[in-house]
Amino acid sequence: MSEVLLKYIPELAVPSCFELIKANNVHLKIVNERVTRHGDYRRHPDGFHQITVNASLNKYRFLITLIHEIAHLVAFEKYGRNIKPHGDEWKLTFQRLMVPFIRPEVFPSQLLPLLARHFRNPKASSDTDATLSLALKQFDPLNDKNYIFEIPYGSVFRIHNGKIFKKVALRTKRYECVEVSSGRIYLFNPNAEVELLPS
Template sequence: MNTFFLVSLIVFWIKFLLTSIWNLKISNFVIMQDTLQKYLPERAVSLSMELIKENGVHLKIVNQRVTRHGDYRRMPNGSHQITVNATLNKYRFLITLVHEIAHLVAFEKYGRKIKPHGLEWKRTFQYLMLPFLRPEVFPTNLLPMLARHFRNPKASSDTDASLSLALKQFDVQDSEKSYIFELPHGSVFRIYNGKLFQKKNKRVKRYECIEVATGRVYLFQPNAEVELIKD
């Protein structure tokens, strides 16, 4: 086998492999875009895909976890994995996705020593979220609350009670669930892990609740969803 033929063969296979990889990436992005159509507002899909491609995000959509809506992890091989709960309504899904991408961008830009929800993340989240804050993406009744929230975004939109309640109106309703603020004083309720609590006094923004089994006092957000135990 002469040298020219060998080099030509190697070049051919390199081009073939590169083309195959490129076509696979395009195919994966097309599949991802079709998938996101189910979870995001229609006018937010293309811009979300740009953020995903630009930042090399591996997005996983998973069954609901009760402790958080999503998370970001830098994997051992250097890739970026973002996980978002499949059960979120499309507006909360979008906010969560951009929230996690903001972690990725902030860490890459400012280094891994910054606070997860510090000033660098807040500024990044505001910047990435701004193109979505328009009536073509969000209902007009949400926009004023979103504008207030993003003046100083919190670690979780759930801690912004007014915004959280406004977003919940787009959830699939669970007739067995109630909000803490709706419960009568002294009523007993069950949370996601089966533990029972009794509602007590309101302390500033949150409610003191006593765990029935231990007598320990815990603070609950007023918009926490729980199951009322009826007599």
């Protein structure tokens, strides 16, 4: 398991992650990319714990996602199955499990202040923290995608499922975009990756 983890997370995080996996009896499954989520935790009827994480994540996002999912398991075991999935108990557990990793031997120094800020009150997904998400994306392999916040108003773009939209306005923190075929309005996070189409 340690050799497998070494391919996906920073080297100095491997021993602690391996211990967490062993101590919590986790069956870790590394899967092909799912667009809607980075990871997932399930407790099977026979009592075994399965965590899946997308293989395509960079090593820093993979580590955060793995600890996020282990925090679900630990919080449910400690506080019971009736807690909110991303409620206070999960937040406290996630913070406690993540603190040992937020150090310069594990994360690049430019990420540390952003992680420290994020983990004061962790969100259900690191993607909803646009600053942290953008900082993490710089460690992804290069691709031809743009972020919504980068493209001009009036631009037409395609998303992962092939639907085409036009960027029209900023509403508080998210961008209002019109689906070209239906005229319906959708809201996008600033750091959603899209394919810009020629106008």
